[in-house]
Amino acid sequence: MSRQLAGLVPQHFNWRMEGTVAVITLDRPDRKNPLTFDSYAELRDTFRDMVYADDVDAVVFGSNGGNFCSGGDVHDIIGPLLDRDMKGLLEFTRMTGDLVKAMVGCGKPIIAAVDGVCVGAGAIVAMASDIRFGTPGAKTAFLFTRVGLAACDMGACAILPRIIGQGRASELLFTGRTMSAEEGERWGFFNRLVDAEALESEAVDFATKLAKGPNFGHMMTKTMLKQEWAMSIDEAIEAEAQAQAICMQTRDFKRAYDAFVAKEKPVFEGN
Template sequence: MNLADLAPRHFLWRMEGDVAIIRLNRPERKNPLTFDSYAELRDTFRDLVYAEDVKAVVIASNGGNFCSGGDVHEIIAPLVGRDMKGLLEFTRMTGDLVKAMLQCTKPVISAVDGVCVGAGAIIAMASDIRFATPRASTAFLFTRVGLAGCDMGACAILPRLIGQGRAADLLYSGRSMSAEEGHQWGFYNRLVEAESLEAEAIAYATRLARGPTFAHGITKTQLNQEWSMSLEQAIEAEAQAQAICMQTRDFERAYRAFAAKQKPVFEGD
């Protein structure tokens, strides 16, 4: 499958080499999500599993903000009138976006500027790497609208990133986590100035795209699957995964380049 010419209706998409850049496109409202953009993002990340032309993904900010979460008028208002079956259809669909991001086999880098709240904070959380500007403000604000903090995998993933106590603080209170807190706690990998945020994220993604991309997919799979394994199971799973990678041509290319004192050129097979 080739996604280079993808023309989504509900977000912006462009390719820079092997890197796909995604950005929500409602900057006048700080880029909220709608039913349609949720579903289209979910379907896009599902398709990325089969997209040989995309090696890495950057989720960028737009207009000085990342994402303000679910649109109050287009999502929250209609949900008030739904029955349990309809509500569960929605919450499962939003969770499916996170599952698709985790299972897409490509490194996903979020470049966060300004507002990053609600489902926007979840999208950043579900990414593999997170860059942010000093003015990034991140909040899992579900309790502030009368909901539980356990949304879209937050209670499973966030404690693994920043620790149980810090996650509990954010998920109970719904307060904003500053960029500096996020960096100190390990939520954000790097803080960069706004004018260089996207360029640095794309440069990082490009370096990954030039690496052994089949092996990157294995790394991502193991990072996610080993959450629920014992240490003994994880070591065995990694032994099998590494043996698979040793059958790739990239492994052979790396050896031959080392023997010739050259830099390996990986091709992802």
């Protein structure tokens, strides 16, 4: 059931391909790239489709105009939500959560390249990525309590503590304060900080290196990272034994062995 995504022409965000790396940015830099009802839904559907895309091997979710994402658009989302009943509100909150589920379940490594403002739902998108690069000017905040809501939004209370620890996550979620780039790197939210001018190119280079690796194996790694959250150690070890046995049947496993014997660098093809 494979499908082609490289030629995607989305209506509500930017998309381009760098080899087999998809580069996504939000398309409203004049407003620091807020999310809208439409962009939420289209991003959710795109990441769902990536499960079946054999022409996309990795994703960079980048910044645009010096900012990553300012969260849900105040006028296009927050205002209209005030007129919704409980059913309508739950439809929205489930849709936003479905974006995180789609990112976590897409089977492709996602690298967030964060510059400038990264707040609210934008911080969640960065959080839901597998690897995060930031700039010294990155400002990350989980702002939900600032607008009178709980901070348990889109999986934040489950995922953020696993990245930076329970105490640090609790502070950010309760207060809604901004986490500086230096804090983010020190706490493990950012894998590295790079200059703004080099941010996207470094993220794409990193994603390209992953894309040249054993992509079936990467898919399995991402799958197990997700599934093992809810497993005991014994269950996780058994699940990994099964996953690794599956990977040992791939042609990439044999390619790696043949290359080692020939004293060459393996060329993986993702099967």
